[in-house]
Amino acid sequence: MKTPIPLALAALFALAGACSSDAGGMDEETITMRLAGLETSGEFTRINATPFESQHAAETVNVWVSNEGVDLYRDLDPDDSSAAIEDFPEFTMIVKEMLDEEGALTAYTVMVKGAEGGVARTDDWWWGMYDAGGALQMSGELGFCIDCHEANGLERTDWVQGVPMDAR
Numbered sequence: 001m002k003t004p005i006p007l008a009l010a011a012l013f014a015l016a017g018a019c020s021s022d023a024g025g026m027d028e029e030t031i032t033m034r035l036a037g038l039e040t041s042g043e044f045t046r047i048n049a050t051p052f053e054s055q056h057a058a059e060t061v062n063v064w065v066s067n068e069g070v071d072l073y074r075d076l077d078p079d080d081s082s083a084a085i086e087d088f089p090e091f092t093m094i095v096k097e098m099l100d101e102e103g104a105l106t107a108y109t110v111m112v113k114g115a116e117g118g119v120a121r122t123d124d125w126w127w128g129m130y131d132a133g134g135a136l137q138m139s140g141e142l143g144f145c146i147d148c149h150e151a152n153g154l155e156r157t158d159w160v161q162g163v164p165m166d167a168r
């Protein structure tokens with residue numbers, strides 16, 4: 001009797017699939033697909049006019065925000081230390097393109113509000129890092145991301161900083 005086990009497994013996977021779509025959450029596969037459409041889907045707006053310097057391990061960066069959160073993100077002035085904002089809408093996706101000294105893309109760092117795997121400690125933001133080809137390298141509760149955002153006091157502004165006004 002070899003068939004019952006694969007059949008049972010297939011049924012389990014079908015069930016798992018049904019559950020995740022019923023919950024209405026955004027899964028990592030969807031996030032990866034959204035990233036692939038960064039410049040073409042019409043879902044994202046680039047906030048900065050030209051690449052700007054960053055604390056991230058990159059020479060310069062570009063920041064893109066999905067339609068859900070773009071207005072709120074634009075309201076955020078990193079130089080206003082008293083800025084306090086409401087939480088970003090569900091499924092807001094913020095993508096930072098990391099560039100080297102030649103301006104070539106080296107990686108993407110990504111935050112998604114309220115996706116599956118969102119971290120309770122960071123108000124349900126999901127954290128991810130992709131290589132330049134758009135393949136997911138690591139995700140979920142990424143301590144080194146979260147610790148540094150916290151050290152920069154970004155908890156106050158729903159864990160993000162915004163783009164300097166003179167870089168827009």
Ligand code: HEC
Binds near residue numbers: 096148159
């Ligand atoms: C060394 C500190 C540090 C680390 C590590 C870090 N960040 Fe950031 N991050 C910042 C700061 C500061 C900003 C705001 C602007 C800037 O300096 O780039 C930022 C900005 C961002 C933005 C753009 C949204 C915004 O305005 O805040 C995203 C998305 C992001 N980080 C995701 C991540 C992810 C994902 C990781 C881990 C893979 C990560 N960060 C690791 C400090 C850090």
